[in-house]
Amino acid sequence: MKIIADENMPLVEPLFADFGELTRLPGRQLSPASVAEADVLLVRSVTQVDERLLSQAAHLKFVGSATIGTDHVDQALLARRGIRFASAPGCNKISVGEYVISALLVLAERHQLHLSGMTLGVIGAGNTGTAVAERALALGMQVCLCDPPLADAGDPREFVPYEVALCSDVVSFHVPLTREGPYATWHLLDEAALSVLDGEQILINACRGDVWDNQALLARQLGADPLRLVMDVWEQEPDLLTALIPHTELATPHIAGYSLEGKMRGTYQIYQAFCDWIGQPAQQPFAPLLPKPALDRLALQQLPDQDLLKRLVHLVYDVRRDDALFRHGFTTPADFDRLRKHYPERREWSSLHLLAAEGREHLAALGFSLATPA
Ligand SMILES: NC(=O)c1ccc[n+]([C@@H]2O[C@H](COP(=O)([O-])OP(=O)(O)OC[C@H]3O[C@@H](n4cnc5c(N)ncnc54)[C@H](O)[C@@H]3O)[C@@H](O)[C@H]2O)c1
Numbered sequence: 001m002k003i004i005a006d007e008n009m010p011l012v013e014p015l016f017a018d019f020g021e022l023t024r025l026p027g028r029q030l031s032p033a034s035v036a037e038a039d040v041l042l043v044r045s046v047t048q049v050d051e052r053l054l055s056q057a058a059h060l061k062f063v064g065s066a067t068i069g070t071d072h073v074d075q076a077l078l079a080r081r082g083i084r085f086a087s088a089p090g091c092n093k094i095s096v097g098e099y100v101i102s103a104l105l106v107l108a109e110r111h112q113l114h115l116s117g118m119t120l121g122v123i124g125a126g127n128t129g130t131a132v133a134e135r136a137l138a139l140g141m142q143v144c145l146c147d148p149p150l151a152d153a154g155d156p157r158e159f160v161p162y163e164v165a166l167c168s169d170v171v172s173f174h175v176p177l178t179r180e181g182p183y184a185t186w187h188l189l190d191e192a193a194l195s196v197l198d199g200e201q202i203l204i205n206a207c208r209g210d211v212w213d214n215q216a217l218l219a220r221q222l223g224a225d226p227l228r229l230v231m232d233v234w235e236q237e238p239d240l241l242t243a244l245i246p247h248t249e250l251a252t253p254h255i256a257g258y259s260l261e262g263k264m265r266g267t268y269q270i271y272q273a274f275c276d277w278i279g280q281p282a283q284q285p286f287a288p289l290l291p292k293p294a295l296d297r298l299a300l301q302q303l304p305d306q307d308l309l310k311r312l313v314h315l316v317y318d319v320r321r322d323d324a325l326f327r328h329g330f331t332t333p334a335d336f337d338r339l340r341k342h343y344p345e346r347r348e349w350s351s352l353h354l355l356a357a358e359g360r361e362h363l364a365a366l367g368f369s370l371a372t373p374a
């Protein structure tokens with residue numbers, strides 16, 4: 001079996017080498033010729049899996065994308081050609097949740113805001129949106145959810161219309177990129193939506209760049225009442241509207257989901273789907289594949305109040321690191337891909353085991369691991 005895999009996927013060798021001949025290639029440069037002989041294709045979001053790419057791939061039987069988003073894959077084409085497709089739903093939802101909370105803690109400090117009591121509108125209440133909502137609730141924020149597809153499908157949670165969610169102090173977007181249909185999300189944040197916002201509001205995009213009209217946003221930022229923006233994703237990555245970057249509070253190169261755990265889980269979920277497809281049990285367990293974190297144990301001597309929580313969160317992951325790397329390291333589209341390829345290791349909060357006498361439930365609700373006294 002010939003397996004072609006994106007060079008930026010972790011764990012491909014230990015999980016897939018036994019199944020055939022493995023070739024690793026840069027995902028953005030995959031061409032019809034390079035995948036022509038493939039039986040199995042393993043990609044990330046930068047590879048457009050479409051008619052053109054698969055035009056010579058006569059033997060292709062399985063495509064796996066180690067990502068949550070699937071807008072880069074023509075799934076109807078794969079179905080027509082009888083090619084099995086698997087993505088990795090939820091694989092990096094915790095990473096996205098932690099990215100958003102780190103960003104909120106940074107902005108709260110910068111603008112002297114008290115998160116507890118502030119309102120958060122979550123647009124898209126699936127895996128990542130729910131991960132954000134749960135953590136924000138644990139910080140005392142008032143959360144409202146906007147998800148018309150789920151509301152229409154009878155999800156028992158309470159939902160508000162988009163216009164209402166847009167009035168929140170913080171509005172965080174977690175929708176898939178869709179261009180057609182009643183719930184299309186392309187340019188969901190457009191000139192009209194921008195016109196109802198005021199400059200005190202914080203807007204976060206950690207889903208897909210095209211969900212926000214970047215030109216309309218730049219026009220808004222150049223006016224008298226700019227918004228407080230946190231942008232992880234951009235229209236036309238990697239060739240983005242660079243003029244926007246100085247008008248953001250935090251800017252990063254599409255790494256919200258890039259915790260080590262999140263990236264590894266993505267490959268692992270594809271491995272599970274692949275094993276299921278070939279009718280074999282997934283032999284390798286996930287946990288032993290994760291390396292030990294540099295910092296894994298800490299004892300707390302006081303109740304974890306807001307300030308201590310902020311310090312704990314940023315001990316594990318501080319979004320300012322990624323913002324600084326991006327602001328200083330990004331000039332050309334190639335830099336965008338380089339920063340992503342050489343992303344420094346980042347662990348999830350659960351990698352830190354806290355020994356705490358008080359506030360254990362609160363720490364667990366945020367996603368830290370609790371250590372048991374020796
Ligand atoms: N920046 C990153 O690193 C990163 C990481 C993970 C996911 N993502 C992106 O985030 C998207 C969401 O991820 P997820 O795991 O939460 O997906 P999900 O499928 O679990 O949830 C998406 C939710 O959005 C809802 N939705 C669809 N159209 C909507 C609309 N018009 N208005 C409001 N809600 C709508 C859906 O009903 C669904 O509940 C992914 O599709 C992916 O593109 C980005």
Ligand SMILES: O=C(O)[C@H](O)[C@H](O)COP(=O)(O)O
Binds near residue numbers: 008044070254256
């Ligand atoms: O959809 C996802 O899972 C994320 O956007 C993912 O983190 C994107 O990373 P990439 O596939 O571009 O490396």
